[in-house]
Amino acid sequence: MGTIIKGKEIANKYKKEISDFVENRKKEFKRVPCISTILVGNDAGSMLYAKNQKRICEQLGLKYILNTFEENTKEKEIIDNIERLNSDNNVDGIILMLPLPKHLNEKYITSKISYKKDIDGLTDINTGMFYKGEKCFIPCTPKGIVKLIESTGINIEGKNAVVVGRSNIVGKPIAHLLLNKNATVTICHSKTKNLKEVCKSADILIAAIGKPNFINEEFVKKGAVVIDVGTNRVEGKVVGDVYFEKVINKADYVTPVPGGVGAMTTTMLMLNTCEALNRNVY
Amino acid sequence: MGTIIKGKEIANKYKKEISDFVENRKKEFKRVPCISTILVGNDAGSMLYAKNQKRICEQLGLKYILNTFEENTKEKEIIDNIERLNSDNNVDGIILMLPLPKHLNEKYITSKISYKKDIDGLTDINTGMFYKGEKCFIPCTPKGIVKLIESTGINIEGKNAVVVGRSNIVGKPIAHLLLNKNATVTICHSKTKNLKEVCKSADILIAAIGKPNFINEEFVKKGAVVIDVGTNRVEGKVVGDVYFEKVINKADYVTPVPGGVGAMTTTMLMLNTCEALNRNVY
Known part of the structure; x- marks a missing residue:
């Protein structure tokens, strides 16, 4: 009989690496990695996923900021927020929760996320770099x-x-x-x-x-x-x-x-956030 | 014995389609498709390729503009030129001849080409769209x-x-x-x-x-x-x-x-240029 690959145990190994990384930064009086998530409207799946992100961030010592917007928010307001996060040196990763409400252009809004903070690997630029085999965020x-x-x-x-x-x-x-x-x-x-x-x-x-x-x-x-x-x-x-x-x-x-x-996915998102912090030297 | 796939004959079929497309535009008093190529320095291969592009453009009725720069041109001057071509509604396709002289950052300069005019399919954005299966320029x-x-x-x-x-x-x-x-x-x-x-x-x-x-x-x-x-x-x-x-x-x-x-490659470049003209409605 074959062996079961235990995703949870393997994820825990990476979680340990991440929390060690965070602890070491704290000891050196450096800021901890930070995810900033944008949630527009009331999609149940997105709200649950955001809650889960927050829980794991707290567990591993990462900072988690949830930016919530009303269902009927205008495109410009969301893009302004993304651009603010792009230029915020205390934010390492930006997550745009999908699906967006129907009046918003997902592709266009996603394209505004800096590829340097695209920890989900959603932007075309990150995808292009990925398939070219360049250093980027792996989905x-x-x-x-x-x-x-x-x-x-x-x-x-x-x-x-x-x-x-x-x-x-x-x-x-x-x-x-x-x-x-x-x-x-x-x-x-x-x-x-x-x-x-x-x-x-x-x-x-x-x-x-x-x-x-x-x-x-x-x-x-x-x-x-x-x-x-x-x-x-x-x-x-x-x-x-x-x-x-x-x-x-x-x-x-x-x-x-x-x-x-x-069992691995959210942990990989945290790993990408640490990589973002290591890569983007502020 | 198998059949030889005659690239030249097949390319000629597409050349005919392209020159018909150009002729029809002329009849309707519309402008013809236009390629604008950027050539920096004296790379022999690039110079030969540019000459070849020009010849086929003339043969098919496309407009061809060659922008030449000295070997020691500064990055900013080339990027300014790309941005000018990006916003020029009479230019459909932009080609950046590679390799660039060594003091220039190829990846960074390439990234400045609008994905809407990237007929060579070199930008990360076009590559990302390509692998996502979206409408884009196929290399x-x-x-x-x-x-x-x-x-x-x-x-x-x-x-x-x-x-x-x-x-x-x-x-x-x-x-x-x-x-x-x-x-x-x-x-x-x-x-x-x-x-x-x-x-x-x-x-x-x-x-x-x-x-x-x-x-x-x-x-x-x-x-x-x-x-x-x-x-x-x-x-x-x-x-x-x-x-x-x-x-x-x-x-x-x-x-x-x-x-x-x-035998097909340059003809496909011309085809991409026609597609660019059709897609970007000015």
């Missing part, structure tokens, strides 16, 4: 996935990695990161023929499809590392794209859902 | 490659495409474009194990490695479409990455070198 979910794979101790170089799914937030960026780590990378999707055979050639299999329990043992090579990015709601429960109970008997390593990829 | 070499593949009449959707090479200007963007066309895409490189076997699984094989005649018939599946992006100089001759004489007997379609991919 949190794919960043966490690489750390989960590396936690197994396997060497990614030369491995066959198969990514099922090609979204902008998971499939494409994780394919790019694995390519940077010298894997041979195949990207599959709904139009892929012989998906089963392609997946079975994978030493590292990333499932980001959005179909509950879709990847069963027939898609998995013996000894593979299987990363489940799915978060499907089935009868009130969160279920991954990987049929865990069947795949764990064939793969060497599998991430669970929940407690796998999802 | 010329990969754009030409897709048109060459489509010229064969094969349907890219569901095909296995293998890209050998992962450069920012060819490997990565062509992989992304083929993914957008619903191919299953594998990216290989120097660390790929069993390169021969992986290539042999390809319905569409893109060779962008930089090793003369490296891809021989043993890498090719019978009936494949093989695109050779290599331009290696061997004993004064330009040689591709594909061993043409051997591969043509196995593949259904092969691009020659020269006369294949390279």
